[in-house]
Each structure stands twice: as C-alpha cells, then as structure tokens.
Amino acid sequence: SAARLAKIPLSAATLDAVRDGQRFTRRALKRQLTRIARLMSEFDDEAEIRKALENLYQPHRDEVRRLHEAEQWRDALIAGDHAVMEMLIARFPMAERQHLRQLARNANKEQAQQKPPKSARLLYQYLHNLLEDESV
Structure with missing residues (x-):
C-alpha cells in the first residue's frame, strides 16, 4: 500500500518504479522487478x-508469537500440566x-467425548486476551 511504501527509505526513481510495477501484468512485472533491483543497488x-x-x-x-504462545498454553492446560497453570x-x-x-476440564471432557471444541x-x-492486556 502507499502508506507502507512511504515508510521505506527509497529513492524517488525506485519509488516510481515500484508504483509502476503495481499495475503491470505478470511478464511485465518480472522485467520491472529486475529494473527495481538495479535501481536499488545503484x-x-x-x-x-x-x-x-x-x-x-x-x-x-509479535502478534503471531502471542497466538502461538496462547495455543501452547491451552494445549498444556488441557493436558493437565499444573506447572503451566502456576506460571x-x-x-498474570x-x-x-x-x-x-x-x-481446561471442560475442554478435556469435550476431547474425550469427541464433541466440538467449544471450551x-x-x-x-x-x-489470548490475557496476553493482549499484558502487551498494552
């Protein structure tokens, strides 16, 4: 997007080449990328x-890291890991x-009964909300 592009320190010629490349077809874009690479190196x-x-x-x-962390904690709590609960x-x-x-107990029961994983x-x-509150 234009806002993201503005945050990158590129020369005027490179910026123009990138903006032009956004509207090219696939084959023309390949040539344009070569031109952009040359301009950037110069x-x-x-x-x-x-x-x-x-x-x-x-x-x-950072968001992806928080998502993975929450998933790992959830899985450990469902498995009955008391150390994770204390941590x-x-x-928090x-x-x-x-x-x-x-x-965690309800999720474990749902898993055992092969029910949808609502809990x-x-x-x-x-x-995830705990992590979000911490990061704010």
Whole structure:
C-alpha cells in the first residue's frame, strides 16, 4: 500500500518504479522487478531498507508469537500440566484460576467425548486476551 511504501527509505526513481510495477501484468512485472533491483543497488542503502522492512513487519511477528504462545498454553492446560497453570497465575495475577481450570476440564471432557471444541476455543480466547492486556 502507499502508506507502507512511504515508510521505506527509497529513492524517488525506485519509488516510481515500484508504483509502476503495481499495475503491470505478470511478464511485465518480472522485467520491472529486475529494473527495481538495479535501481536499488545503484541508489538505495540496503541496511536502511532492511531496517524499515523489519520495523514494518515486527507488529505482525509479535502478534503471531502471542497466538502461538496462547495455543501452547491451552494445549498444556488441557493436558493437565499444573506447572503451566502456576506460571500463568504468577505472570498474570488478574487471571482467574478457577475459570482457567474449569475451561481446561471442560475442554478435556469435550476431547474425550469427541464433541466440538467449544471450551478449548474459550480457553484460547481467555489466554489470548490475557496476553493482549499484558502487551498494552
């Protein structure tokens, strides 16, 4: 998008080439990418561009990390890992231990009875909300 493109330190010629390339067909785009690469190697500072791209994608990476962390905790709680429960209570004092245990117990029963994972979803949402509250 134009807003994302503006955050990357590119020369005017490179920016124009990128904007032009956004409306090209597949074959023409391939030629345009070669031109952009040549322009970037001639004019632009690679380290600055890499840093800008890293900053651009870091919020997404943080969100993915939080999602995976919540999934791992959910799976451990459903499996009955008491160490994870204690770690969660220590890390998130506002977390409701009884609610976590109830959701984990219900999710375990649903798994055993091969029912839809309603409680597992609720447990995941609760854990994800804890992580979101922590990151704010």
